[in-house]
Amino acid sequence: MRKAVIIGAGMTPVGEHWKLGLRDLAVEAIFNAMEDAGIDKVDSLYVGNMISGPFVEQENLGALIADWAGLGNIPAVKIEAACASGGAAVQEGVKAVMSGLEDVVAVVGVEKMTDAWPSDATRYLAYAADAEWELFHGASFVALNALVMRYYMKTYGYTEEDLALFAVNAHANGAKNPYAMFKRPIKVETVLKSPYVADPLKLFDASPVCDGAASVIITTPEKAKELGVPKEKWVEVAGMGRAIDTISLASREDLLTLKAAKVAAERAYKMAGVEPKDIDFFEVHDAFTVMAALSLEALGAAKKGEGAKLAKEGQIAIDADYPIQTMGGLKARGHPVGATGVYQTVEAVLQLRGEAPSQVPDAEIGLTQNIGGTGSNITVSIFRRV
Amino acid sequence: MARPMQVSRYWRHFREKYRLIGGKCENGHVHFPKRPVCPVCGSRNVEEIELSGKGKVISWTIVRNPPSGFEYYKPFPLALIELEEGPIVLAQLTDVDPEEIDFGMEVEVVTKKIKEFEEDGIILYGYKFRPPVK
Ligand SMILES: [Zn+2]
Numbered sequence: 001m002r003k004a005v006i007i008g009a010g011m012t013p014v015g016e017h018w019k020l021g022l023r024d025l026a027v028e029a030i031f032n033a034m035e036d037a038g039i040d041k042v043d044s045l046y047v048g049n050m051i052s053g054p055f056v057e058q059e060n061l062g063a064l065i066a067d068w069a070g071l072g073n074i075p076a077v078k079i080e081a082a083c084a085s086g087g088a089a090v091q092e093g094v095k096a097v098m099s100g101l102e103d104v105v106a107v108v109g110v111e112k113m114t115d116a117w118p119s120d121a122t123r124y125l126a127y128a129a130d131a132e133w134e135l136f137h138g139a140s141f142v143a144l145n146a147l148v149m150r151y152y153m154k155t156y157g158y159t160e161e162d163l164a165l166f167a168v169n170a171h172a173n174g175a176k177n178p179y180a181m182f183k184r185p186i187k188v189e190t191v192l193k194s195p196y197v198a199d200p201l202k203l204f205d206a207s208p209v210c211d212g213a214a215s216v217i218i219t220t221p222e223k224a225k226e227l228g229v230p231k232e233k234w235v236e237v238a239g240m241g242r243a244i245d246t247i248s249l250a251s252r253e254d255l256l257t258l259k260a261a262k263v264a265a266e267r268a269y270k271m272a273g274v275e276p277k278d279i280d281f282f283e284v285h286d287a288f289t290v291m292a293a294l295s296l297e298a299l300g301a302a303k304k305g306e307g308a309k310l311a312k313e314g315q316i317a318i319d320a321d322y323p324i325q326t327m328g329g330l331k332a333r334g335h336p337v338g339a340t341g342v343y344q345t346v347e348a349v350l351q352l353r354g355e356a357p358s359q360v361p362d363a364e365i366g367l368t369q370n371i372g373g374t375g376s377n378i379t380v381s382i383f384r385r386v
Numbered sequence: 387m388a389r390p391m392q393v394s395r396y397w398r399h400f401r402e403k404y405r406l407i408g409g410k411c412e413n414g415h416v417h418f419p420k421r422p423v424c425p426v427c428g429s430r431n432v433e434e435i436e437l438s439g440k441g442k443v444i445s446w447t448i449v450r451n452p453p454s455g456f457e458y459y460k461p462f463p464l465a466l467i468e469l470e471e472g473p474i475v476l477a478q479l480t481d482v483d484p485e486e487i488d489f490g491m492e493v494e495v496v497t498k499k500i501k502e503f504e505e506d507g508i509i510l511y512g513y514k515f516r517p518p519v520k
Binding site (some may be wrong): 118123137143150199252332 | 457
């Protein structure tokens with residue numbers, strides 16, 4: 001198998017882009033990534049997107065985006081794994097390069113969510129849940145996560161205040177990220193005083209509905225050299241894993257174990273030949289504060305039941321042992337669902353190149369974890385400085 | 387949001403949704419809804435079983451910003467209920483003051499209207515859970 005390196009990364013700011021459509025965002029991100037790599041053509045395109053059909057009545061995103069980005073008659077497809085679509089698209093791109101089938105691959109993650117009414121957006125997001133057995137009963141995505149949050153707090157004795165620390169940390173880092181949707185720090189009180197969306201889950205426990213696109217260019221070290229991309233720009237894709245769990249929460253063997261993340265992480269750690277303690281920063285999928293806690297546990301950064309303890313002990317800040325959400329996470333950077341996994345990848349690349357706005361000192365290895373559904377479809381990727 | 391074949395789509399599951407029909411594999415593992423493969427042991431020898439509808443609340447939430455189509459009912463309680471046969475079911479709670487809901491609260495199944503006002507006018511019924519009627 002060949003090695004894969006990321007040689008270009010680009011994104012658009014996350015926000016409510018009322019003047020830009022899905023294709024505008026995607027094309028801008030791809031152009032930024034290609035410009036960063038210094039290349040003008042690619043062999044193929046993988047598009048990470050979750051729900052363009054309901055949101056903007058557009059499928060066939062491979063053709064749409066490759067066409068509008070002027071990439072020629074290349075193979076191009078959309079990859080869907082709910083909110084983990086971006087992470088899955090990156091991994092499909094890497095697989096294409098590693099297999100030897102394609103040499104230079106572009107991946108773009110894009111989602112355009114603000115063209116819909118809020119209650120319709122809530123409905124479309126719930127399409128990642130089980131339509132017959134969850135959405136049928138009026139479950140929103142937030143509600144499913146609220147069920148997990150209440151159970152987590154009860155089981156381990158945590159409070160709403162404890163979980164709010166994840167949001168506070170994300171906003172502190174996002175405040176320095178020019179591409180983040182929310183560029184202001186918040187206090188625990190800000191979270192606690194925000195209205196309940198689905199008790200005990202509050203507005204500030206959740207990531208926002210927003211628009212955005214991010215893109216990376218993947219190739220082999222040999223091809224990167226041939227293309228003349230300076231080595232400082234390379235970031236190696238060291239390990240990856242992906243797994244599913246039951247689609248409905250009620251069928252879960254254990255409500256408080258992200259089994260899919262555990263399995264995916266085991267595969268990624270094995271492939272990269274590293275352990276959790278070797279990871280310099282974790283970009284976890286904090287769509288909801290409780291998911292950040294459960295993710296740290298599944299990834300082996302914390303023991304079961306101790307994910308939130310890591311936040312309480314101040315271990316998740318940039319200069320601590322387990323920095324997470326270094327550019328704001330889903331909570332502050334924003335969570336344009338199908339784009340999120342690619343944003344995480346772009347941010348990992350910036351960290352490993354030493355170009356991040358809030359830099360983890362001497363970062364050499366970083367991990368990204370992208371969750372689809374209520375933990376039902378998860379990707380874990382490990383990146384290493386070359 | 388017109389969706390074709392709405393009626394058949396819901397009719398297909400009316401037995402599960404009206405009578406709480408689940409599955410029991412040859413090794414005695416019970417699940418709900420019925421699946422083609424037992425999630426515990428992988429057996430494909432799964433029979434139908436009618437569940438008692440008695441259970442207790444494991445976790446709950448109050449849905450304040452529901453998906454479109456459920457706005458009329460907001461806010462409403464949604465819970466995970468562990469049935470006495472073992473499986474966990476997601477359903478709305480009904481006939482209960484949100485303040486009264488607690489971990490381990492006993493509940494029983496009841497057939498209720500889940501939703502109406504769909505574009506095509508059909509009214510959907512299904513299970514909800516309520517504190518037992520004494
Ligand atoms: Zn079985």
